[in-house]
Amino acid sequence: MxxxxxxxxxxxxxxxxxxxxxxxxxxxxxxxxxxxxxxxAADATSTDSLAPKPPHFPTKAKRCIFLFMYGGPSQMDLFDYKPVLQKMDGKTADIEVRRRAVTKGKLLASKRKFAQYGKSGQWCSDALPHISQHMDELAVVKSLYSDSFIHGSAMLQMNSGRIVQGHPSIGSWLGYGLGSMNRNLPGYVVMLDPRGGPISGATNWSAGFMPAAYQGTVLRSAGEPILNLGSTAGDTVLQQRDRVDAINALNAAHLSSRPGYSELQARVASYELAFQLQSTAPEALDLSREDEKTKEMYGLNDPKGSHTLTVGPAPFGRQCLIARRMIERGVRFVQIYHGGGHQQQNWDAHNGVEENLAIHCPEIDKPIAGLLTDLKRRGLLDDTLVVWGGEFGRQPVVQGSGDGRDHNPKGFTYWLAGGGVKGGTSYGETDELGHEAVVDRHHVRDLHATLLHLMGLDHHKLTYFYGGLNQKLTGVIEPEVIKGIIA
Structure with a gap:
């Protein structure tokens, strides 16, 4: 034998x-x-783990702004026009409202008016009148699906590729693969809604099993974006420099015998970054340097609105403007969460989709349109990838006694714009009711592979050895890059 x-x-x-x-x-x-x-050890202990690294192949996009709509925006009320759903309003259909829980539901047509915009003729509803003027710049993917009906795990999957905690987020993978372009600012910045953060918390911007240096830095939504940057003791810059050097030397000596202790290495890097931020952060975050026309374009001067739950466009507008200033100065990845708290405080439209849209669409519409316009006029859109979407979409049937819509991970919409994206593209389809992706279906892992590709990273090669495996953002199931949206 x-x-x-x-x-x-x-x-x-x-x-x-x-x-x-x-x-x-x-x-x-x-x-x-x-x-x-x-x-x-090189990853965990290197004092320059965020040094710039070349991409796997030439690409346009060098940085990314991810606009995360926490709660799950309703695709059939915004970008995914469904004429059949409109005609069948009030009729019943069998719908899977939770995993393997199929029930009869009353179909709910959208009350929004849809029209086609630009040379591409892409559909957009009247809920987003400013964004509708940019449809020729957007690649709208209408056929995404994911694995969880629950906010927490669905958000984790959208941010890290897994429905459980402990894995690096997208920004961490980009920092690991490409490094930072400005060592005096964080490479990965996160901004939260003033109403609160997402339900699964900091795990959404965690570095997981990677060195802690790759995790996101959260900017506060009110008051000082970064606390305690100034010297309370009145020390001079030279005195502070000497103190930081002494602390870092002691930490480095301690670290030399503990090569795998990434938390200490991250602390060493954080002292250095904090020192540099004293001079770089105030300038980067100082919106008084922007002219009034720019502030108006982002909606910073617009009224709050009458609804008790709305915060108006100014908070999100400020964050979008800060995002532009950050990526302009070399920050690799900026993620802005819109929506906080519970249900109608975010995009979770259980208690009424019309009220939900009335609260949140005016909060994001003008700021996002302003961001796209500003990036384009400054020549930044060509090498900046902009991504918009939430953890899942909504159901085409009524929830409750009013016009609520429940969670729906079986078919939902994302759009991309900027570096390497084929603008004016409508890609994929849900069924005639908007419930399930049926044409050119793509799992979340395919979206992740596409984002990496647009940033010049091969999802096969971007690996991190942990737990006996070469771990990847896209996991072990082979993903497919969505080539139909790439220019």
Whole structure:
């Protein structure tokens, strides 16, 4: 009988022996000996882990702004026009409202008026009159689907590719793959809605099992964006420099015997970054340097509105303007969360989709249109990728006694604009009711592979060794880059 292990090394045999259990045991012993810590020590202990790195291939996009609509915006009321749903308003249909829970529901047509805009003739509703003027710049993907009906896990999947905690977020992967373009500012910035953060919290911008240096830096939504930058003791810059150098030297000595302790390395980097931010952050965050025409374009001077739950366009407008100033100065990834708290305070339209749209669409419409206009006129849109969407979409049937819509991960919409994106593109379709993706269906992992591709990263090559595996943002199931939206 021929030797079935011919051509394999002893190490490969041990790894594969016993359906992989030999490999598991070997991994445990090597981990205990610090082998994996030594193997990844360059990532964990390097004082320059965020140094700029070349992309895997030439690309237009160098930076990304991700506009996250927390709660799940209603696709059939914004971009995914459904004439059949409009005609069948009030009739019943079998709809999966939760996983494997199929019930009869009363169909709910959109009360929004739709029209086609620009040379591309893309559909947009009257809920977003300013964004509708930019449809020729947007690639609208109408056929996404994900795995969870629940906010927390759905948000984690959209941000990290997994429905459980502990994995790096998109911004962390981009920082790991490309580094930062400005070491005096965070490479990964997060801004939250003044009404509160997303339900699954900081895990949405966590670095997971990567070194902590790759996690997102949160800017406060009110007051000082970054606290305690100034010296309360009245020390001079030189005195502060000497103190930071002394602290970093002590931390470096402690770190030398603990090569896998990324939290300490992140603390060393944070002291240095905090020192640099004293001079760079005030300038980057100072909106008084912008002219009044620009502030008006972002909606900073617009009234709040009459609804008790609205905050008006000014907060999101300020964040969009800060995002532009950040990426202009070399920040790699900026994520802005719109919507906070519960239900009608975000895009979670259980208690009424019309009220929900009336609260939130005016808050984002003018600021996003202003951001796209501003990026374009400054020559930044060509190399800046802008992404818009939430954790899932909404159902085409009524929830409750009014006009509520429940969660729907089976078919929802995202749009992209800017670097490398084919503007004026409507890609994919949901069924005639807007419930489930049916034409050119793409899982969230495909969207992630596409975002990486547009940023010049091959999802096969962007890996991080952890737990015995070469981990990837896109996971173990082979994703598909959405080529139909790439210019």
């Amino acid at each position: 021929p030797n079935q292990f011919c051509g394999r090394t002893r190490r490969e045999f041990l790894w594969q022996f016993g359906a992989g259990f030999g490999g598991v045991a070997l991994s445990a012993m090597l981990q205990a000996d610090g082998f994996f810590g030594r193997a990844t």
